[in-house]
Every structure is written in C-alpha cells, then in structure tokens.
Amino acid sequence: MVVYLIGAGPGDPDLITLKAVKILKKADVVIYDRLANEEILAYATDAELIYVGKKAGEHYKSQDEINQILLEQGKKHNVVVRLKGGDPFVFGRGGEEMLALINEGINVEFIPGVTSAIGVPTSVGLPVTHRGVATSFTIVTGHEDPTKKEKQVKWDYTADTIIILMGVGRLKDNVKEIMKYRDSETPVCVIENGTLPNERVVISNLGDITKKKINTPALVIIGNVVKVYKKALK
Amino acid sequence: MVVYLIGAGPGDPDLITLKAVKILKKADVVIYDRLANEEILAYATDAELIYVGKKAGEHYKSQDEINQILLEQGKKHNVVVRLKGGDPFVFGRGGEEMLALINEGINVEFIPGVTSAIGVPTSVGLPVTHRGVATSFTIVTGHEDPTKKEKQVKWDYTADTIIILMGVGRLKDNVKEIMKYRDSETPVCVIENGTLPNERVVISNLGDITKKKINTPALVIIGNVVKVYKKALK
Numbered sequence: 302m303v304v305y306l307i308g309a310g311p312g313d314p315d316l317i318t319l320k321a322v323k324i325l326k327k328a329d330v331v332i333y334d335r336l337a338n339e340e341i342l343a344y345a346t347d348a349e350l351i352y353v354g355k356k357a358g359e360h361y362k363s364q365d366e367i368n369q370i371l372l373e374q375g376k377k378h379n380v381v382v383r384l385k386g387g388d389p390f391v392f393g394r395g396g397e398e399m400l401a402l403i404n405e406g407i408n409v410e411f412i413p414g415v416t417s418a419i420g421v422p423t424s425v426g427l428p429v430t431h432r433g434v435a436t437s438f439t440i441v442t443g444h445e446d447p448t449k450k451e452k453q454v455k456w457d458y459t460a461d462t463i464i465i466l467m468g469v470g471r472l473k474d475n476v477k478e479i480m481k482y483r484d485s486e487t488p489v490c491v492i493e494n495g496t497l498p499n500e501r502v503v504i505s506n507l508g509d510i511t512k513k514k515i516n517t518p519a520l521v522i523i524g525n526v527v528k529v530y531k532k533a534l535k
Numbered sequence: 536m537v538v539y540l541i542g543a544g545p546g547d548p549d550l551i552t553l554k555a556v557k558i559l560k561k562a563d564v565v566i567y568d569r570l571a572n573e574e575i576l577a578y579a580t581d582a583e584l585i586y587v588g589k590k591a592g593e594h595y596k597s598q599d600e601i602n603q604i605l606l607e608q609g610k611k612h613n614v615v616v617r618l619k620g621g622d623p624f625v626f627g628r629g630g631e632e633m634l635a636l637i638n639e640g641i642n643v644e645f646i647p648g649v650t651s652a653i654g655v656p657t658s659v660g661l662p663v664t665h666r667g668v669a670t671s672f673t674i675v676t677g678h679e680d681p682t683k684k685e686k687q688v689k690w691d692y693t694a695d696t697i698i699i700l701m702g703v704g705r706l707k708d709n710v711k712e713i714m715k716y717r718d719s720e721t722p723v724c725v726i727e728n729g730t731l732p733n734e735r736v737v738i739s740n741l742g743d744i745t746k747k748k749i750n751t752p753a754l755v756i757i758g759n760v761v762k763v764y765k766k767a768l769k
Contacts, residue, residue, distance in 0.1 A: 308657070310552070316647065319556065320549035388653050392670075396662030396763055403767050413545070413654035415552065419622050420647035423542070428630030430676075436626075436687045437675035439694045445670055453670045459691050460673045529630055533637050 304371060304381040304402050306395050308388040308414015309333075311421050313496035314340040321412050329378035332370060334385070345382065364394055368401040375407040388416040392442050392466055416440075418464045421495030421520045425502060427530035435461035435526045443468035443475055443521065457482050461524050468521035473511045479523065480507055488527035493519040504531065538605060538615040538636050540629050542622040542648015543567075545655050547730035548574040555646050563612035566604060568619070579616065598628055602635040609641040622650040626676045626700055650674075652698045655729030655754045659736060661764040669695035669760045677702035677709055677755065691716050695758050702755035707745045713757065714741055722761035727753040738765065 305324050310316035325331065325344040333342065334354030342350055353362045353370060362370075374381045389395035389411060402409045418440045422429050429438045439460040444467040445452060456478035465475065468491070485508030493501040493516050503513050504527065539558050544550035559565065559578035567576065568588030576584055587596045587604060596604075608615045623629035623645060636643045652674045656663055663672045673694040678701040679686060690712035699709065702725070719742030727735040727750050737747050738761065 311647070313554065315554035315557065316552050318544070318550050318552055318649065320547065322553065323549065388649075388657055390657045390662035390664060391653060392664050394666060396665040396668075396760075399660060399662070399767055400763070409660065411657050411660050413550065413649050413657035415622075415647050415649055416653055419625060419650055419653075423622055423624045423645050423647035426633060426643065426645050428624035428633070430624060430626050431630040432628060434630075436679055437673055437692065439671055439673040439692070441671035441694070442664075453695065455693065457693050458671065458673070459689065459693060460675070461687065526630075529634070533633055 302375065302379055303408045303410055304375040304383060305410050305412055306383050306389040306399060307385065307412040308416070309338060309341050309384050309386055310415040311387060311417040311424075311496045312338055312494065313424075314338045316415050316420060316496060317341055318412065318414065321414065324380065324412065325382060325384075328380045328382040330374050331382045331384055332367070332374065341384070348382070364397060368398060371398055371402060372405055372407065375402055375405075385414070386417070388414045391416045391418060391440065417495055417520055418466050421492050422464070422490070422522055424496050425492060425500075425530070426533050427490060427522060428526055429462050429464065429522070431526055431529045434529060435524060438462035438464060438524075440464045440466065442466055443471055462526050463523040465521040465523070467518070469515055469517040469519045472515065472521065476507055476511055483507060483523070487523060488525060488531075490522045490527045490530060491515050491519050492522070495520055536609065536613055537642045537644055538609045538617060539644050539646055540617050540623040540633060541619065541646040542650070543572060543575050543618050543620055544649040545621055545651040545658075545730045546572055546728065547658075548572045550649050550654060550730060551575055552646065552648065555648065558614065558646065559616060562614045562616040564608050565616045565618055566601070566608065575618070582616070598631060602632060605632055605636060606639055606641065609636055609639075619648070620651070622648045625650045625652060625674065651729055651754055652700050655726050656698070656724070656756050658730050659726060659734075659764070660767050661724060661756060662760055663696050663698065663756070665760055665763045668763060669758060672696035672698060672758075674698045674700065676700055677705055696760050697757040699755040699757070701752070703749055703751040703753045706749065706755065710741055710745055717741060717757070721757060722759060722765075724756045724761045724764060725749050725753050726756070729754055
C-alpha cells in the first residue's frame, strides 16, 4: 500500500512524465485539486476520483481535511495517487501531506513533475539562466500566508532572475518591495495560463508592469533573461 | 523544419515527458550529450544519433561547434531534436543554441523537462519548499565559468533554500563562501546520481560537508528543508 505524491506538470497534459502516467493507470483512487489539468485524469481508468479543490459556492477543504482523506484512502487501497499541479514540493504543501502520511506509518513515494516556474518560461523560449546574463535564479511564492506574524518573503533576493509563482494577486505590493532592491527599468515578463491554449505573454518592466491588465493564473519572471527572450522574438 | 530543444529529465528514463517522447519518435536526427540518459534514445527509432559530449581521450566539442552542427542539421531535416539533461534552459546553454538557430531563421520549439535541481530532491522526499520553513529557493551553478573576470555567483543568496547544480568540483570553495552568510550548523543534503539506481544521499551540515567523500554528479541542497527530510526518514 503506497500513496504517490505526483506532479502533473504545468498545464499542457503532454507535459506529464511517463512515470506519472504509469502509476495513474494502476491507481485505485486519485485525489486531485484545481491545479491539475483534468485531461490527465483520463489515464486513471480504474480509479475513484476525489476532488479536494475549491468550487464556487462550496466549502473549501482545509489542509487538515485533505490530510485526513489521504490517511483514510492510504489505509484502504493499494495505489493511492495525490495529484498536484507542477511539482508536488514546489509550493504545493506536499511536504505537510508527506509528514502526515509517514507519521501514520503509510508508505509514500514521490514522482517529480515539471514545475510551472521553469516549464512555463522554457516552453515560450525564455531561458531562466543564460551565459553572461544569469547564473542563478530564485523561485518564490507571490502569495505568502497572510496570517503569518513575521514575513518570510523579504524580496531582497540577490539571484540574477526572480520567478514568482501565484504572482498576480499581490503583484502591486510585491513589485513595490522588489523596487527597493532593483531598478524600475528591470525587465519583467508575465505569462498567463502557461502551456495552455489561452496562454498570453506580457513584456514590461518593474516600473510599468502594475499598469498592465493581468489575469490569474500567471507566472512573473524578473531580470535580464527577459532581454534574451526579446532578442529571440525579433 | 523545426529544431526542438528538449529536456530529458533528471536521469530516470521514465521521468521524461510524453511530449518529448512523441517528438523523439518522429525525429530525423537527435543531437545529444553525456547528460541525457541513453535509454531515452531508444524512442528515436528512425533518427540518426549525433553525440556531441565528452568522451575519454577524444576532442570535446566547443559550443560553437555544437551550434554549427545544429544549424547544419536544422537546414537539412524536418524534425531535429537537441536533447539535454534536465530542462534545456537550466544551465544547459540552451539559450545560446536557441539564439544561434533563430539568427539563421530556423524555427525552434522548446519542450521543458524535469530539472534535476527540483526533481532529484522531490524524488527522495525532500521538499524544497515547506510551510513555515522555506517560502523561496535559489538554484545556482556550482561551476561558474572560470574564465570570467568578474564573478557573477556571489553566494549571498537570501532565499531559504539554496540548490547547487554541478556542485561537487568546487564544493570546498563554494561552502567557504556560503559560510560567510550562513551558520556552519545549516543542514546540507547531497544527492549523488539522483533518480538513478546508484543514487546515494549524504546528510551533513555546512561545517562538515567538505569532510565527506562525494562523487560527481551530485546535487547540493542547503537549508532547513533538510530537517523536514530527516523528519520523514524517522
């Protein structure tokens, strides 16, 4: 009996791994949320599907409730899949689910996925590293837990490129903070709905990006690598 | 006529994406180097295989020579694959190859892969982010171009987790630099040959890690997320 924490990739259903598909095909139950592309569920031909994401007007399951469902299912079935968008450990609360399961003696295995943070810029031709331009990049959540007393995200990151996941909701506040450390001319690229048919790319800079209309979900890439991408567009 | 820059994933041949396999199957030619798992080449049933990596005692192809091969092949064939380990744009010099091709008017497309930097820690159960522990992580090369006059890698990264790719060769020098900014007790995890049968995990801290015997290739993960992993091991 194993619970598999599986990354479904950034959106395009073909950006899932072979390993993930093989496990989905033999799954007894798949526990998923809104971030996973629903087309991927078609591989789980023999599985019960349990949705734990948010639906309009409905109760949103807390992390404790999700952990409880994982424990119940993990004790009942041979192959339980917990499917998450991107990679299960990049801001997916996969670590908490892992610990909850391990504390109850349930076997857990981990199938990495293509994280949106890298997969989305790569798919449009925006290299997050580039010789002479960027030898480091920082991936950070734009949506830090607002109940936190002491903020852990401080925006003084010194890496050449900054990539913000869930970057839209608090973009204005976050950009204001980042401009304490980076010039307003620093190039910015925002990619809405990356790797999906309705993908949209916006190029701007730190000083102007908050004047643009941006829809969620979107990824924000900050740094001179955006210039490399612009060169590729010409 | 298209050249596809494709990420082959971190090592385990099942950690390649469906999209990559689909394109390999129709490839006329595959240009690859030592980082790609050779089992993956079996998907390219109809392709000529061109190896551009290093072999003992043989001439190592320069980036200019590789670009030249890509241009020649890109002008000759319908489906050219440039296969790279991990993701093509994470320290893979994919950006340079992209620009060389685009400058000659050749169509290029990009298929992201699971980068070792995230896929390797995820696959062992080490979450690179974790609620209350890490809301950001920096990915950096341990092997900065030694001919560079001004070092771009400065090691003063403020993200909660630091992940070093190609981290073995200069580990001693790099750890010395990192200890200017982080305590010697900071947990470190080194993963050799991640996702492969000969994978090996070493847990230590900044003060002691350089006393351990570590073989290349290995990934280095620095920060309190290593404590979460240790908790999962118990």
